[in-house]
Amino acid sequence: MRQLTVVEVEDKKNELVEKLSTQYSLNRISLEEYERLVKYSQDIETDKELTIFEKIINEHDLAETKSTDTDDDIREYSDKDYQNNITILSSRKTSGTLAGGNFTTILGDHKIIINENDLIKDKTVLNIMVLLGDMKIQVPEDVNVIVKAFPLLSEIRVADSLHNKNSKKKLIIKGNVILGDVIIKPI
Numbered sequence: 001m002r003q004l005t006v007v008e009v010e011d012k013k014n015e016l017v018e019k020l021s022t023q024y025s026l027n028r029i030s031l032e033e034y035e036r037l038v039k040y041s042q043d044i045e046t047d048k049e050l051t052i053f054e055k056i057i058n059e060h061d062l063a064e065t066k067s068t069d070t071d072d073d074i075r076e077y078s079d080k081d082y083q084n085n086i087t088i089l090s091s092r093k094t095s096g097t098l099a100g101g102n103f104t105t106i107l108g109d110h111k112i113i114i115n116e117n118d119l120i121k122d123k124t125v126l127n128i129m130v131l132l133g134d135m136k137i138q139v140p141e142d143v144n145v146i147v148k149a150f151p152l153l154s155e156i157r158v159a160d161s162l163h164n165k166n167s168k169k170k171l172i173i174k175g176n177v178i179l180g181d182v183i184i185k186p187i
Contacts, residue, residue: 012050016057017041023060026084026102027129027175085110087133100125105133105180112137115187119143119169128175130154130182137184143169145184151177158184 017038024034037056044050083101085094087108094103095113099120103110105128112126114137128135128149139145144167145158154177162184173184 009044009047009050013041013044013053016050016054020057020060022086023057025086025104025106025129027127028060098124098126100127102127102129103135104129105135106131108133110135113187114139114143114171116140116142119171122168123170123172125172125174128173128177128182130175130177130180132178133180135177135180135182137173137182138187139171139184141186142167143171145171145173147173147184149173149175149177149182151182152179154178154180154182156182156184159186161186 020029020034020037020041023029024031029037037053041053044053083094083098083103085092085101085103087103087105087110089107091109091111092105093111093113095115096118097120098114098118103112103126110133112135126137139162141161142164143162144164145162147156147158149156156173156177173182
């Protein structure tokens with residue numbers, strides 16, 4: 001196995017730190033963990049340390065697919081139906097089949113349209129992060145929307161008709177909204 005040059009090690013470190021930043025922005029790791037790992041990355045000098053650092057970061061990606069909430073038990077899903085969307089300083093419209101996903105909007109506008117056939121599971125979890133932006137989610141009236149997201153100087157508004165407790169399909173919204181708006185309304 002050939003040794004990486006100093007430039008290659010630095011490039012790989014930068015790539016891994018960028019991946020780590022994405023994990024932090026999607027709430028997969030805490031601020032303390034993020035800071036600790038960034039500090040660790042600054043001290044990396046060998047290929048072996050770089051390999052260990054990469055394994056640590058990849059473990060966080062694997063942890064995202066595991067649910068720790070017993071009341072939100074989630075069945076296995078197909079990778080193509082689990083969406084990861086990041087909208088920064090732009091506007092985006094998303095629709096289609098959905099088994100769950102991570103939706104991050106920073107200084108942007110994201111519109112998510114969910115039709116009746118798009119929710120392929122009885123319980124679908126959307127992890128959202130809105131920072132200085134807007135997110136509009138449109139769902140059918142026969143879906144029960146449960147919001148567990150935390151607003152900070154923000155507004156999360158759900159239409160009354162979407163609190164259908166007898167509905168078979170559930171859409172659970174988790175995450176954080178900081179200085180932004182999330183509006184959930186019927187189609």
